[in-house]
Amino acid sequence: xxxxxxxxxxxxxxxxxxxxxxxxIVAFGVxxxxxxxxxxxxxxxxxxxxxxxxxLGHIQIHKKGFVGALDNxxxxxxxxxxxxxxxxxxxxxxxxxxxxSYRILFGGMVSNYLESTSAKFSAIIxxxxxxxxxxxxxxxxxxxxxxxxxxxxxELITKGFDAKIGDDIVLVATNNDGSVNGQxxxxxxxxxxxxxxxxxxxxxxxxxxxxxxxMDKIQVSEIAIRLKDFNDMKKVxxxxxxxxxxxxxxxxxxxxxxxxxxxxxPFYNIATMIDLMALFIQVILIGIVLVSIMNVMIxxxxxxxxxxxxxSAMGTLPSKIRLxxxxxxxxxxxxxxxxxxxxxxxxxxxxxxxxxxxAFGRNSNILLQPEISLSQIGITTLIVxxxxxxxxxxxxxxxxxxxxIEALRQN
Amino acid sequence: xxxxxxKEISKIYKMGEVKIKALNNISLEISKSQFISFIGPSGSGxxxxxxxxxxxxxxxxxxxxxxxxxxxxxNYVERAKFRGEHLGFxxxxxxxxxxxxxxxxxxxxxxxxxxxxxxxxxxxxxSLLDEVGMLDQKDKLIxxxxxxxxxxxxxxxxxxxxxxxxxxxxxxxxxDHKSAFKVMSLMRKxxxxxGTTFIFSTHDPKIVQEVDIIYTIEDGVLxxxxxxxxx
Numbered sequence: 001x002x003x004x005x006x007x008x009x010x011x012x013x014x015x016x017x018x019x020x021x022x023x024x025i026v027a028f029g030v031x032x033x034x035x036x037x038x039x040x041x042x043x044x045x046x047x048x049x050x051x052x053x054x055x056l057g058h059i060q061i062h063k064k065g066f067v068g069a070l071d072n073x074x075x076x077x078x079x080x081x082x083x084x085x086x087x088x089x090x091x092x093x094x095x096x097x098x099x100x101s102y103r104i105l106f107g108g109m110v111s112n113y114l115e116s117t118s119a120k121f122s123a124i125i126x127x128x129x130x131x132x133x134x135x136x137x138x139x140x141x142x143x144x145x146x147x148x149x150x151x152x153x154x155e156l157i158t159k160g161f162d163a164k165i166g167d168d169i170v171l172v173a174t175n176n177d178g179s180v181n182g183q184x185x186x187x188x189x190x191x192x193x194x195x196x197x198x199x200x201x202x203x204x205x206x207x208x209x210x211x212x213x214x215m216d217k218i219q220v221s222e223i224a225i226r227l228k229d230f231n232d233m234k235k236v237x238x239x240x241x242x243x244x245x246x247x248x249x250x251x252x253x254x255x256x257x258x259x260x261x262x263x264x265x266p267f268y269n270i271a272t273m274i275d276l277m278a279l280f281i282q283v284i285l286i287g288i289v290l291v292s293i294m295n296v297m298i299x300x301x302x303x304x305x306x307x308x309x310x311x312s313a314m315g316t317l318p319s320k321i322r323l324x325x326x327x328x329x330x331x332x333x334x335x336x337x338x339x340x341x342x343x344x345x346x347x348x349x350x351x352x353x354x355x356x357x358x359a360f361g362r363n364s365n366i367l368l369q370p371e372i373s374l375s376q377i378g379i380t381t382l383i384v385x386x387x388x389x390x391x392x393x394x395x396x397x398x399x400x401x402x403x404x405i406e407a408l409r410q411n
Numbered sequence: 412x413x414x415x416x417x418k419e420i421s422k423i424y425k426m427g428e429v430k431i432k433a434l435n436n437i438s439l440e441i442s443k444s445q446f447i448s449f450i451g452p453s454g455s456g457x458x459x460x461x462x463x464x465x466x467x468x469x470x471x472x473x474x475x476x477x478x479x480x481x482x483x484x485x486n487y488v489e490r491a492k493f494r495g496e497h498l499g500f501x502x503x504x505x506x507x508x509x510x511x512x513x514x515x516x517x518x519x520x521x522x523x524x525x526x527x528x529x530x531x532x533x534x535x536x537x538s539l540l541d542e543v544g545m546l547d548q549k550d551k552l553i554x555x556x557x558x559x560x561x562x563x564x565x566x567x568x569x570x571x572x573x574x575x576x577x578x579x580x581x582x583x584x585x586x587d588h589k590s591a592f593k594v595m596s597l598m599r600k601x602x603x604x605x606g607t608t609f610i611f612s613t614h615d616p617k618i619v620q621e622v623d624i625i626y627t628i629e630d631g632v633l634x635x636x637x638x639x640x641x642x
Binding site: 003004007010011013014306307309310311312313314315316317318320404405408 | 504
């Protein structure tokens with residue numbers, strides 16, 4: 001076997017230029033895949049991190065029907081104390097959960113005593129939000145973070161509405177029973193908008209919202225959950241669905257609904273598109289490797305027909321001739337991959353030190369920090385090796401089946 | 412004892428609708444340690460004859476036994492194994508592997524066809540290279556040696572597996588006269604020294620002076636068998 005490998009390896013030197021060109025094409029394909037994957041993943045993970053860590057959390061629990069009616073923010077689709085107890089009991093029993101936070105979502109009017117505008121608010125418990133969405137505070141564009149009696153206005157409202165940090169405003173909202181109530185607040189800060197269902201909401205303290213909305217008993221619109229490990233999301237999601245899904249109301253319908261961030265944020269579709277594009281690039285890589293290696297090996301068999309005839313005449317078994325060509329194709333794939341991986345690591349390093357920023361939505365300064373994982377390198381290399389073997393099968397079989405007489409006759 | 416036994420063998424090739432009779436009803440016996448030549452003009456059937464003896468092809472009719480084996484009954488892989496076990500080949504165009512050195516080319520059949528321990532393999536190859544006068548060229552690549560040297564390397568390669576029969580189709584066709592005579596003398600010497608039967612074909616009657624038996628073929632028919640006295 002060692003000698004078959006040695007001959008196969010040396011055969012690469014017969015047509016040096018062609019060999020290096022083929023390896024170069026394979027390397028370019030690997031570079032395209034790894035550079036695109038690393039950059040796209042960096043961008044995707046950055047945005048997903050921003051969405052989950054500054055707004056949504058990883059998983060959310062609502063009363064059944066709330067997410068479907070999110071535009072109206074119905075207070076009657078809030079979770080009550082008894083239901084919250086059920087949820088708490090379930091959440092506390094799941095070790096993968098880092099923390100959770102209650103929120104009341106409501107719509108209302110903001111008035112600065114001269115003019116008014118409509119806005120939507122998320123009422124939060126700041127200490128709990130710190131655990132669930134640690135980057136929420138980073139969205140503060142101006143001012144300081146929330147305390148009782150204060151409001152964080154969304155930046156979109158502040159354009160065309162005269163409101164500055166420290167100003168007094170009044171929030172007016174419709175209560176559970178249909179009556180309207182108003183309450184004064186001090187503007188403590190302006191929040192940057194992010195992409196997603198509650199990305200353009202203002203923030204008030206949970207207790208302030210309860211008094212504004214005249215909630216005598218606790219009511220919660222949503223429970224945002226953060227996991228210790230993001231990768232456990234599917235597992236925890238199915239556990240929650242299984243446990244909370246069993247809770248039915250008196251009509252026999254489920255009480256709760258559980259959603260991952262993917263179901264709540266439109267960015268998930270963009271992330272899926274990015275993954276799809278990475279897949280397309282991989283398909284192109286497969287095409288490049290397949291065509292280039294198959295082409296070069298068909299040429300090799302054609303050029304060496306007489307030699308194949310000679311070694312076959314000497315008694316070399318077809319299986320050994322086949323192996324020789326298989327190893328030759330394999331080497332083209334392996335060495336092309338190795339060159340591609342080295343060039344990719346270098347290219348990713350260059351992108352990282354170049355501090356390249358891109359704009360996405362309202363975020364104009366997203367710093368690309370592509371990273372390449374061993375698994376990405378491994379998968380791409382394995383694809384190339386697998387495809388190289390597939391590409392060389394036909395020429396290798398053709399070579400091993402040549403009739404020595406016919407082959408020796410070739411000029 | 413006959414190494415090769417032919418009984419009324421014929422070989423017919425089909426070229427579309429046309430049938431070409433390359434060999435017609437040939438019977439002969441070839442014994443051990445002989446130095447035999449098939450001569451005849453181009454297209455007479457010499458190469459077809461050698462292809463059959465070399466188990467590269469099967470006769471259309473008749474019985475051909477090579478080392479007591481009816482080659483018509485062997486399949487593709489069995490024929491390859493048989494060739495590796497019992498036969499050696501020398502080609503007109505040498506057909507040495509250009510990416511290997513002279514030593515590695517001679518070693519090739521011992522690696523690919525027979526499994527011999529490295530030490531024994533090396534000794535064998537060096538001894539053969541010494542026999543053919545190529546020991547000082549052993550580390551050169553094929554494109555670094557002359558045509559005559561290539562054919563001497565090819566002779567050494569053909570003998571590495573200790574074949575009972577070595578077949579050489581026009582082994583001197585690509586050599587000048589001086590080299591051709593040297594190659595012929597070498598083959599004859601080895602044939603008598605190591606007891607291997609050499610069968611070669613040529614269309615050049617000048618170089619067959621040293622053979623034991625000359626078979627003349629014309630239009631696929633064996634027209635003459637001339638036995639020479641050994642010198």
